[in-house]
Amino acid sequence: MCTFVILRRPGHPWPLMIAANRDEMRDRSSRAPGRHWDDRPEVRAGLDLESGGSWLGINDHGLVAAVMNRRGTLGALPGKRSRGELVLEALDHAEASVAAGALADLDPAAYRPFNLVLADPRSAYWLRHGGDGDIRVHPIAPGLHMLSAGELDDLGDPRIAEYLPRFVAAQIPDPEADDWAAWRDLLASNQGRPDAGPEGAMTFERPDGFGTRSGALIAIPLYPGYGSGPIWLHAEGRPDEVQFIPVPY
Numbered sequence: 001m002c003t004f005v006i007l008r009r010p011g012h013p014w015p016l017m018i019a020a021n022r023d024e025m026r027d028r029s030s031r032a033p034g035r036h037w038d039d040r041p042e043v044r045a046g047l048d049l050e051s052g053g054s055w056l057g058i059n060d061h062g063l064v065a066a067v068m069n070r071r072g073t074l075g076a077l078p079g080k081r082s083r084g085e086l087v088l089e090a091l092d093h094a095e096a097s098v099a100a101g102a103l104a105d106l107d108p109a110a111y112r113p114f115n116l117v118l119a120d121p122r123s124a125y126w127l128r129h130g131g132d133g134d135i136r137v138h139p140i141a142p143g144l145h146m147l148s149a150g151e152l153d154d155l156g157d158p159r160i161a162e163y164l165p166r167f168v169a170a171q172i173p174d175p176e177a178d179d180w181a182a183w184r185d186l187l188a189s190n191q192g193r194p195d196a197g198p199e200g201a202m203t204f205e206r207p208d209g210f211g212t213r214s215g216a217l218i219a220i221p222l223y224p225g226y227g228s229g230p231i232w233l234h235a236e237g238r239p240d241e242v243q244f245i246p247v248p249y
């Protein structure tokens with residue numbers, strides 16, 4: 001993922017809401033989210049066909065995991081493990097707090113720098129590996145937050161500076177009414193600050209083939225598995241060009 005918006009509303013019937021766009025090279029092959037792993041039947045996630053890992057996934061317990069490259073660290077390096085493995089390792093756990101504790105103990109030298117978000121209906125964490133020491137775990141407070149290739153809610157990032165206020169002001173989706181219009185339109189927006197370049201927009205394409213490849217809208221209920229289940233809408237392509245459709249449960 002390259003843009004991740006999270007809304008936490010503890011105690012609400014839908015306490016966890018997410019909007020996200022994946023930015024990647026055009027020629028990096030992948031599959032839309034699904035149950036792709038025989039040894040992880042409880043996991044639905046996008047599949048990176050180059051590494052076998054994922055950028056975003058949900059398990060049947062209601063845990064969401066998403067990984068983003070830190071700025072300037074696109075691509076693999078010899079001797080480094082794929083950051084897409086982190087999503088799958090996180091989704092082996094039932095709770096965000098347990099997953100955060102387990103992944104914080106990984107060897108940071110084994111990975112290129114990353115931002116990892118782990119969230120469930122009760123708690124959420126940002127795991128930051130900046131390449132300068134340990135993997136640091138930061139709780140994410142209730143409210144609406146935005147993360148990309150740098151720091152959480154960093155208004156020095158042109159995309160966050162432009163779109164965090166717009167998400168805060170937007171109508172919150174109503175999953176039960178299938179009303180995602182405001183967030184869907186923001187994910188599809190190709191508008192950015194004039195001095196920010198193409199990556200200042202939510203949806204973009206650079207001349208070198210790097211750009212927005214898919215979008216996600218997710219709602220996790222207070223009690224996953226009882227009554228309403230998690231809702232995941234996926235755009236298999238740029239959100240300004242393709243529709244969001246439900247990911248099969």
